[in-house]
Amino acid sequence: MPPSGSPISPSIASRLHDHNHCISTAMETAQRICSDNGVRLTQLREQVLRLIWQSHRPLGAYALMEMLAEQSTRRVAPPTVYRALEFLLEQGLIHRINTLNAFVGCTHPQGDHDNNFMICEECGVAIEFCTEKIQHDIKDSAAQFNFTIKAQSIELVGLCQACTGNKDE
Amino acid sequence: MPPSGSPISPSIASRLHDHNHCISTAMETAQRICSDNGVRLTQLREQVLRLIWQSHRPLGAYALMEMLAEQSTRRVAPPTVYRALEFLLEQGLIHRINTLNAFVGCTHPQGDHDNNFMICEECGVAIEFCTEKIQHDIKDSAAQFNFTIKAQSIELVGLCQACTGNKDE
């Protein structure tokens, strides 16, 4: 198990990992964070978070909406989903992938909340990463322009390890 | 004048620059690139590019559409704009800012086409930047995951030099 706060391991890119472990860890962490922050991880919010964590592929709000509708008998409208997503974003439990208009679970919900992803255009997996070096360089660049960073998003689109292999061989 | 292929100077962040020069350079460069690539910078495409270059603020497709409609008597529909935008993106003459769903002129349309911007949430200016260092570190990170990068986008949202000053003082 990787140390808490670290990015997910490269093996996720190859889909060779115990994803049930990802899910249970994420749900437990979410409970703790919400309780620490004095906010409520309601049934709906938990349900949405669990759906997002079904894989490492970002899910769109409308896909989530349909999945919710399947799970419960009631009809689910966009604001229901968007409000849950907004909450989860605020608590740092998920990320929004701008290039996809989609949402994915955060693998280190306690640390800095930069948005750094490698997104496989073949299988859809989004791998969160972060390195001290890049952070340092970016701060440097911003300083050159006297720019005050409030939010950061790096999105690399391409092919993950597994899909690169499939293409080449 | 900065050497061809270099990012725009920090002074753009402070809005203290000769923007007419930006526009004329951009339009001339666009003509040359299209001619080099054997593609046509039609009237419509040129018109859209010029509108985008009216400032360093990214413009949404529908805003562009309204501006086009004002300039000509004919009615302008979304596909008209989106097709022109698609062309300009393909030729590397503009960038799409994912966090804003908007488009902005490219300041170095001949080089690598990474998408690295600092976006001021106050005045809306998007400053393009790129550094060897960041590029190097990002390639490094991708290599660790055996990830093949096809497109890259860094978007920093915050306050530009001018707007930081306004807030502090």
Next chain:
DNA sequence: AAAGGTATGTTATTATATAACACTATCTTT
């Protein structure tokens, strides 16, 4: 139980983007 705040339901609308097909302009070959 009442009051106040938080969360969700509901309806309507706005914003962004594309599909499909028709028509026009431009280029190429003769």
Next chain:
DNA sequence: AAAGATAGTGTTATATAATAACATACCTTT
């Protein structure tokens, strides 16, 4: 210059993503 091919634009309809505004339900504290 005419014919055919290709590229570009017009037009209508629709898909996809997100929010506004207001009503209702649910918790918590008194």
